[in-house]
Amino acid sequence: MAKTAKKTPAGKTSNSPELDLVMQMMAIPGVSGQEAAIMEFIRKRLVAAGAKASELVHDNAHTKTPLKGQVGNLIFKLPGNVRGPRRMLSAHVDTVPVCVGSQPVRKGKYIESADPNTGLGADDRSGAAVLLVTAEKLLAGGTPHFPTTFLWTVQEEVGLYGARYVVPSKLGGPKLCFNYDGGCATKLTIGATGGYRMTIDVYGIASHAGAAPEEGVSAIAIASLAIADLVENGWHGLIEKPGGKGTSNVGVIQGGSATNVVTEHVTLRAEARSHNSKFRERIVKEIEKAFTRAAAKVKSSLGKKGRIEFQGHLDYDSFRLPDNDPSIQAAKEAIEAEGGKAELSISNGGLDANWLAANGVPAVTLGCGQKDIHTVNEKLDIEQYELACRQALRLVTAE
Known part of the structure; x- marks a missing residue:
């Protein structure tokens, strides 16, 4: 499980590895259509953690979008070491233009941009980091886990295009799907307009x-x-x-x-x-x-x-998951296992989950600590982000 921040001898709070990772990711520019740098960062981390380069597959979604893109979605399918239905974790990697130049710094309970003229990029680098943290833990070995697909999508901010043009057959047939994008880690978005x-x-x-x-x-x-x-x-x-x-x-x-x-x-x-x-x-x-x-x-x-x-x-198009959807039930259990209570929500905005549902892989969306997105006041709630990391690991493991 994720480690919590600890006190140094000087009395200052040190960052967890999970927090160091997301801060690195938020500092990498990557507006919609220009996601090559952040995708390369993710690829290098996965290979360093033990993934084979041949297992990291980019699709050609970016060739179908109105906005000319540098790279398509990144798909990593990890075999399980215990039997059970395949899970999928997804998050988008692109940020809005106001986040270019982000300089993540820790300020108490939050991460903010040191540059007052830029947003932070927690939307959705925090979600992308939740996936990467989880993948690295599974690759490290020693953790019983189900077959898991990791999907990092592109061009969400300009029309959900990565999720729209993903090829479902490349995802390995996941039966439980969890999209990371939003605020409180106990909020489950089960439908959207x-x-x-x-x-x-x-x-x-x-x-x-x-x-x-x-x-x-x-x-x-x-x-x-x-x-x-x-x-x-x-x-x-x-x-x-x-x-x-x-x-x-x-x-x-x-x-x-x-x-x-x-x-x-x-x-x-x-x-x-x-x-x-x-x-x-x-x-x-x-x-x-x-x-x-x-x-x-x-x-x-x-x-x-x-x-x-x-x-x-x-x-x-709009979607609404049924109350008995297995992804909702699994997400509730993961939240309760961490001492929380799930809050079901319907969104009046679009999510990657809209197109995932349309493509036959319906997903519940979980928050990962984002606040005041798309503004220069954006920040990341550290506690909620680290909680999201722990919950994500529970969703794909058999412990």
Whole structure:
């Protein structure tokens, strides 16, 4: 099991090996698509611990993603020395841009970045480290363990692409799956919402805004009417209707070149989310209707109208593990064995687990100590991280 921090003769707290490892990992830059350095670090540690280089397999997920990537997911399948269903531990290795330049330092109960202008990268290097700590302990020998697959994914932060494009047949058929990404180590995320993203192009008719505004059709006016329609009818922001619940947001609007020109074209980017896939589709349709209605309202003096073009794609579908799912039960037992009580949670954001479920390897997501992610105030709760390491080892061992 993981060692807890101990006191040095000088009275200062020394780091556990697990904590030293995650601090090293958080200091390595690796935004989405640029994960080669952190993957090489993981590979070298595994080989040094006794893994064969031929057992460390990268897939080609990065060749299928919109963002050109350096490397695909890393898969390590470790045979068991006791019989039982194969387990899988997963975590993503990419971080958001604010974490580039992270300088992890210990401050009491937390790890923070010494540079106040950067995030820490605990999301999700703490999860990636939980996997690596566990793999190294199993490779050291002497621990009865089940067959275990370790999956380090790429490009989670920009669309869950690593998990989306993983090839399930390469994972060895795991029956119990545990994804590490999040806060409290006793929180089990057993479901998450689904997300759909849209690009909406509004085309109007340009004209001189001073000499002949009536001859134009303002794309900005059309977009404004559409957004107002969505707000007034309860289809923007938090959505609560008799048919379901969800959210939507128009987050980006771009267009226009000068105040003396009736704007001919604007592009908007929007999203819709719901735990109910059918209701999410309803939200998308309502957004399309609002823009279509708005385009019909704005006319030039000659009766001409603008037009709308929609493009959309599913980011990730919603999922919900059944209460009797074996991964949930195993995770609860691991938490209770460490003296804790499991808290079941449903996420309103996307996780690698969304696509793992869609790919036939449903996983429960456990926290690993992250706080204030995606900000310069990000920190890692040391106690929760080390607890996550101990629980992970319990999940794959027969002791």
